[in-house]
Structures are given as structure tokens and as C-alpha cells.
Amino acid sequence: MFTFEELKRSFLVSIWFVFLTFPIMVIRVDSIEKTVQWRWMNMVYVAIGSFILSFVFRYMMQRKEMKSEDNGDGDKKDKTGRSFIHRWLADPKYRNAILGSLLAAAIIFPHVFSTYQTSIMTTALMYVVLGLGLNIVVGLAGLLDLGYVAFYAVGAYTYALLYHFFGVGFWVALPIGGLLAALFGILLGIPVLRLRGDYLAIVTLGFGEIIRLVMENWGAFSQGPSGVSNIPRPSFFGIDMSLDTALVYTYYLMILLVIFTIFFVNRLQDSRLGRAWIALREDEIACQAMGIDKMKTKLVAFSLGAFWAGIVGVIFAAKTTFISPRSFTFIESAIILSIVVLGGMGSIIGVIFGALILILLPEYLRALSEYRMLAFGAILVCMMVFRPQGIIGSIRRTYTYQNRKKADGEVS
Amino acid sequence: MQQPILQVSGLTMDFGGIRALNNLDLDVNEGEIVALIGPNGAGKTTFFNCVTGIYAPTKGEVDLYHKEKNRVVSLLGMKPNQVTEQGLARTFQNIRLFSQMTVLENVMIGRHCRTKAFILGALLRDKKTMQEEDEIIQTSHEILTKIGLQRYENEIAENLPYGAQRRLEIARALATEPVLLLLDEPAAGMNPQETIELVNLIQEIASEGQSILLIEHDMKLVMSLSDRIFVMDYGKKIAQGTPEEIRNNPAVIKAYLGEEVDA
Ligand SMILES: Nc1ncnc2c1ncn2[C@@H]1O[C@H](COP(=O)(O)OP(=O)(O)OP(=O)(O)O)[C@@H](O)[C@H]1O
Ligand SMILES: [Mg+2]
Numbered sequence: 001m002f003t004f005e006e007l008k009r010s011f012l013v014s015i016w017f018v019f020l021t022f023p024i025m026v027i028r029v030d031s032i033e034k035t036v037q038w039r040w041m042n043m044v045y046v047a048i049g050s051f052i053l054s055f056v057f058r059y060m061m062q063r064k065e066m067k068s069e070d071n072g073d074g075d076k077k078d079k080t081g082r083s084f085i086h087r088w089l090a091d092p093k094y095r096n097a098i099l100g101s102l103l104a105a106a107i108i109f110p111h112v113f114s115t116y117q118t119s120i121m122t123t124a125l126m127y128v129v130l131g132l133g134l135n136i137v138v139g140l141a142g143l144l145d146l147g148y149v150a151f152y153a154v155g156a157y158t159y160a161l162l163y164h165f166f167g168v169g170f171w172v173a174l175p176i177g178g179l180l181a182a183l184f185g186i187l188l189g190i191p192v193l194r195l196r197g198d199y200l201a202i203v204t205l206g207f208g209e210i211i212r213l214v215m216e217n218w219g220a221f222s223q224g225p226s227g228v229s230n231i232p233r234p235s236f237f238g239i240d241m242s243l244d245t246a247l248v249y250t251y252y253l254m255i256l257l258v259i260f261t262i263f264f265v266n267r268l269q270d271s272r273l274g275r276a277w278i279a280l281r282e283d284e285i286a287c288q289a290m291g292i293d294k295m296k297t298k299l300v301a302f303s304l305g306a307f308w309a310g311i312v313g314v315i316f317a318a319k320t321t322f323i324s325p326r327s328f329t330f331i332e333s334a335i336i337l338s339i340v341v342l343g344g345m346g347s348i349i350g351v352i353f354g355a356l357i358l359i360l361l362p363e364y365l366r367a368l369s370e371y372r373m374l375a376f377g378a379i380l381v382c383m384m385v386f387r388p389q390g391i392i393g394s395i396r397r398t399y400t401y402q403n404r405k406k407a408d409g410e411v412s
Numbered sequence: 413m414q415q416p417i418l419q420v421s422g423l424t425m426d427f428g429g430i431r432a433l434n435n436l437d438l439d440v441n442e443g444e445i446v447a448l449i450g451p452n453g454a455g456k457t458t459f460f461n462c463v464t465g466i467y468a469p470t471k472g473e474v475d476l477y478h479k480e481k482n483r484v485v486s487l488l489g490m491k492p493n494q495v496t497e498q499g500l501a502r503t504f505q506n507i508r509l510f511s512q513m514t515v516l517e518n519v520m521i522g523r524h525c526r527t528k529a530f531i532l533g534a535l536l537r538d539k540k541t542m543q544e545e546d547e548i549i550q551t552s553h554e555i556l557t558k559i560g561l562q563r564y565e566n567e568i569a570e571n572l573p574y575g576a577q578r579r580l581e582i583a584r585a586l587a588t589e590p591v592l593l594l595l596d597e598p599a600a601g602m603n604p605q606e607t608i609e610l611v612n613l614i615q616e617i618a619s620e621g622q623s624i625l626l627i628e629h630d631m632k633l634v635m636s637l638s639d640r641i642f643v644m645d646y647g648k649k650i651a652q653g654t655p656e657e658i659r660n661n662p663a664v665i666k667a668y669l670g671e672e673v674d675a
Binding site (some may be wrong): 105268270273282300 | 509537544
């Protein structure tokens with residue numbers, strides 16, 4: 001492994017990295033003192049770091065290649081390639097124990113941890129639902145949507161503006177926000193879903209930006225860049241709640257929504273419609289030749305995904321009590337998409353893990369939050385190379401017939 | 413003279429300046445195995461694509477006859493999924509399976525156009541939906557058993573051996589309950605053993621009354637299976653008739669000049 005050739009390659013890689021990161025890592029302009037700092041030590045760190053990483057990377061690549069050469073035998077997983085989590089969940093004894101303790105943990109969480117922790121957890125749960133919603137569109141139906149945040153914005157602004165203009169309350173706004181987002185999904189979907197792959201991605205990205213720009217510039221309607229403030233928190237039969245109580249209440253609301261979403265998506269993906277989505281993702285032409293209406297199936301996926309974004313949007317507006325166009329930039333879409341890709345496209349458990357990792361880690365590793373996007377990029381590239389199916393990939397379920405009952409693999 | 417189940421007349425398809433199909437007539441009667449042959453690039457696959465709604469033909473008529481309803485439907489202008497719903501199912505020359513789904517699920521997709529459950533049914537899992545779901549699983553299982561793929565049922569489709577993948581395409585098409593089954597080079601790339609098994613399979617399906625229109629290059633297979641043969645070259649029909657007639661047709665021999673026509 002340590003041949004001269006290898007050393008030379010790693011050396012070149014590290015030189016290249018030093019060159020690329022020079023402007024951000026080494027030079028620092030202090031705009032107050034009007035001086036330039038030269039942080040030469042950083043250059044050394046980058047050089048050594050990238051030198052070692054390039055070795056690790058190539059070692060992993062080699063291992064991966066070796067694995068794909070002798071796959072089949074010597075492979076400890078069972079044939080369907082399911083991970084240990086799937087095997088645990090397939091066994092009802094384990095499943096009930098796991099789900100039960102998870103639920104218990106979720107319920108006591110706000111009473112054990114601080115308000116700050118609960119708030120972060122609530123945000124993470126919101127991204128779980130957003131991830132699961134986008135998972136319908138990207139993971140199941142295979143439609144690359146880069147403007148998902150637009151539907152999130154529609155939901156948030158629905159509540160904010162309905163309250164602002166008509167004094168509509170949270171519980172009324174919640175379904176309206178979801179339905180309006182779904183309607184936007186259909187309206188956008190009709191012209192756009194004819195496009196495929198990259199083209200669809202670009203158009204949806206544009207749509208996401210359009211919604212944000214409209215909100216930014218249509219001052220009379222949306223109060224422009226300054227945003228809408230004083231949005232009321234979720235209400236509970238009109239009872240007055242302190243800030244902390246309201247937060248805990250929102251947290252429980254999110255737990256309920258997460259459970260409902262999991263139930264919803266799980267049943268959907270395991271149905272005639274869910275199979276049609278996956279078939280559509282696999283091969284559009286064959287799918288049509290099997291009698292599946294392409295447009296209708298895509299539209300349903302698109303608008304259902306939008307529906308969840310709308311719902312979470314309403315809750316987001318209620319939780320933060322203030323929204324502005326800046327909450328709905330492309331970065332949001334990118335984060336949600338990363339959750340789906342990182343966690344495992346089409347896999348519910350995977351998406352949940354993805355959301356918790358991507359949202360909680362940066363919160364707790366505050367020091368690293370500056371390099372968050374850099375880390376995202378690096379992680380995603382590595383995932384695509386080494387584990388394209390995501391942390392926890394989806395598995396196909398199996399069926400048996402003797403008594404016409406279905407076998408294992410309920411959740412995937 | 414009985415009413416043909418598929419009646420194509422004057423079918424023409426232009427791609428820019430290229431006339432891939434030129435005024436083509438073709439018919440298939442109930443219970444028949446009809447073969448469509450011709451040299452590479454003759455327009456056979458294009459014919460399938462026009463009939464199944466993937467391409468919109470420049471000109472012509474495509475009529476499908478439903479015997480039990482005693483009704484003729486024009487397939488022209490229909491979307492591919494509507495054509496399948498009407499009763500025309502096909503396989504593809506380049507295998508197009510849902511490669512990440514299991515074998516059983518691939519066949520279950522074929523049941524899509526014969527079932528109804530939608531969002532609400534999926535969520536509520538009411539009795540009707542579950543019955544339908546059971547029906548889908550059961551029927552798909554039976555079809556796989558008939559095709560001889562039941563031992564692969566829970567395998568991911570792309571892990572199947574090549575020959576089995578081709579058979580799976582047939583199984584999937586059969587699941588849509590077609591009036592007429594279109595097979596685009598079902599034996600392509602198969603070894604002799606697999607080809608023999610395929611011939612048996614097609615004969616078995618046909619013996620149950622399934623009408624079949626197939627494209628094939630393997631002359632031995634075509635001659636032994638078909639009731640009638642259509643030959644085309646450069647988008648035109650150059651001959652039609654029984655295998656005997658085709659074998660001795662000078663125009664056919666000329667079109668295949670350089671290729672052996674023995675059986
Ligand atoms: N989408 C298309 N656009 C332009 N030309 C096409 C298209 N599809 C087919 N053609 C042309 O139509 C002609 C017929 O092609 P087709 O695929 O139908 O031949 P084929 O008889 O199926 O041949 P093979 O035996 O090789 O499968 C060819 O000249 C091909 O280049
Ligand atoms: Mg062809």
C-alpha cells in the first residue's frame with residue numbers, strides 16, 4: 001500500500017487541497033483592525049489532513065472493489081441485504097419492545113431535558129416529517145425536486161397571513177396550509193412533471209426561488225423581507241400557556257405528527273399506489289406499458305409530498321412566531337434532500353435517522369457549524385461513492401400465500 | 413370469416429425524413445400465434461411502439477376487437493397505459509424490468525390496471541382494499557407458477573439469470589389480462605436450452621387460448637411456432653402467409669440475402 005506511486009498521489013492530493021482551501025483557511029482579513037492575518041499553521045493542518053484522508057479514501061475504495069468482486073459468498077447479511085435494524089423490526093417481539101421504549105423516551109424527553117434541548121428536538125422532528133414528505137417524491141416516485149422548500153413556505157405563509165388578515169387560528173390554518181401546498185403541488189406539477197431528471201430538478205429549483213422572491217417583493221401582501229411577526233403559538237382549547245409549556249406542547253404535537261406521518265407513508269408505500277411509484281422510479285416506459293397512468297401517479301406523489309411540507313410549514317410559523325423569506329432559501333431544500341439521500345431513499349427508518357443526524361449533530365457540535373455545508377458536501381460525496389443506498393437502505397417486502405397472510409417486512 | 417382481434421391498416425410512421433413504417437396492414441385472429449419478421453432495422457419494434465401508443469403514427473388505423481363485449485375500439489391516439497387497459501400487453505426487446513423490485517412485485521404491477529385501490533384505500537385498509545390486495549398477490553403468484561418462476565418470487569428482479577428475466581417480462585405482461593400479447597424478440601440472447609423452454613412456454617400459453625403476436629429473428633422458433641407470418645423490410649410488408657409459403661417466397665429470400673432461412 002505504501003508504494004512510491006501511492007505516496008506521490010497522496011502528496012499531489014494534499015497540494016491540491018492546500019491550494020483550494022488557501023483563501024479561506026490561511027488568509028483572514030480583520031475588517032475592524034484593517035489587517036490581514038496569515039495563519040500558516042492551518043496550511044500545515046490541511047496538508048497533513050488531506051494527505052492522510054486520501055490514503056483512507058483509497059483504502060476504502062480498494063475494500064469496496066474487493067467486496068464487489070467476491071460478493072455472493074462470505075456475505076453475512078441475508079439474501080435480501082437487510083440491515084440488523086430491519087431484522088429486528090421484522091420480529092414482532094423485538095419490534096414492540098423497540099417501538100414501546102422509543103415512544104416512552106419521546107414522551108419523557110421534555111421533562112428530563114432543558115427547554116433548549118426540547119426546542120432543538122422539535123426542530124429535528126419537523127425535519128423528520130419534511131424528510132418523509134420529500135421521500136415520497138424523491139425516494140419513492142424518483143422525482144428530483146429541488147424546490148421542496150416552496151411548499152414549506154406556502155404552508156408557513158398560509159398560517160401567518162390568514163392570521164394577519166383574518167385572525168384565523170392555528171387549528172383551522174393547519175389543514176388549509178397543507179391543502180393549499182398540495183394544490184400548489186398540483187398546479188406546478190401539471191406543466192413540470194412532463195420533464196425528467198435534471199430538467200425537473202432545475203425547474204423545481206426555479207419555482208422554489210420564485211415563491212421566495214414573490215414573498216420578498218410583494219410587500220403589501222406578505223410584508224416583504226421584514227417578514228410576518230407575532231404569529232400565535234399553537235393553541236390548546238384557548239388555554240393560556242407560558243412560553244415553556246407552549247414549547248412542550250408543540251413538541252408533543254410534532255411527536256403526534258411524526259407518528260401519523262410514519263403510519264401514512266408506511267401504508268402508502270405498501271399499497272397499490274406505492275408500488276406504482278416505485279415502478280415509475282425504476283422504468284417509466286415499462287410502467288406505462290403495464291397500464292399505469294404516469295401523469296396521475298406522479299401528480300399524486302408530488303402533491304402528497306407538498307401536503308406534508310405545507311403542514312410542517314404551518315407548525316414552523318407557529319413555533320417561531322415569526323417568518324420571513326429568509327427562512328425559505330434553497331439551502332433548506334438542499335438540507336431536506338440531503339436527509340433523504342443520506343438516510344436512504346425510500347426507507348422510512350433511514351430518513352428518520354438522516355434527519356436526526358443532520359439536524360442534531362450541527363446543533364451539538366456548534367464549533368463545527370461554520371463548516372456545516374462543507375461537511376454536508378463531503379458526507380454526501382462519500383455516501384454516493386461508498387453507500388449509495390443510504391445509511392439504512394430500503395428493502396423489498398416478501399409475501400407468502402398458504403394462508404393468504406403477509407409475511408415479515410412491515411416497516412422498511 | 414371471423415373478426416380479427418387486431419386489425420391494423422395503412423399504418424405509416426415517419427421520423428423526420430425516414431419512413432420507418434410504410435402503409436402496413438396486419439391482422440391477428442383469436443387464438444393465433446402470428447410472427448412479424450424482417451431484417452434489422454425493418455421497423456418491427458417501431459410497429460409495436462405505434463400500436464401500443466408509445467409513438468403516435470403518422471397515418472393509419474389500429475383496431476382492437478373485444479369478443480366478449482362484441483365491440484371494436486380504435487387504439488389510435490390512446491396513451492400507452494390506456495392501450496394496455498384495453499387489452500394489449502407487450503414485452504420489450506431490451507429487457508425493461510423494475511430491477512429493484514422483487515419478481516413477485518414486478519408481476520403485481522401488471523395487475524395495476526385491473527384494480528382500483530387508491531390513497532384512501534391504502535390508508536384505511538378496508539375490507540374491499542384488502543380483498544383486492546389478496547387477489548393481486550394470489551393472481552401474480554399463480555402466473556409466476558405457470559411461467560415457472562415461483563422459486564425466484566422474492567428475489568430482486570435484476571439478480572435473475574438472463575433467461576428468467578425474459579420470462580418475467582412475459583409473466584408481467586400476462587398479469588394485465590391481455591386480449592393480445594405482443595412479444596418483442598423473446599428469445600434474443602437466450603442459449604439453446606432456454607430457447608427450447610421458451611418455445612414450450614409460448615405453446616402452453618397459446619394452448620390456453622391466448623393470442624400472440626411476436627417479433628423474432630430465430631427462424632427455427634418462428635417456423636415451429638407460428639400459424640401465420642408477416643415479413644417486412646424497410647417499413648413495408650413484403651410477404652404474408654403460412655410458414656410453408658414464407659419459406660419458399662422469393663421476395664423473402666431476397667430480403668434475407670446472406671442470412672440463412674432454414675428450419
Ligand atoms: N425514435 C426514433 N427516431 C428516429 N428513428 C427511429 C426511431 N425509432 C426507430 N427509428 C428508425 O426506424 C427504423 C426501424 O427501427 P426498428 O427499431 O423498428 O427496427 P427493428 O425492425 O425492430 O430492428 P431490430 O431487428 O434490429 O430490432 C430504423 O431505421 C431506426 O433507425
Ligand atoms: Mg426491434
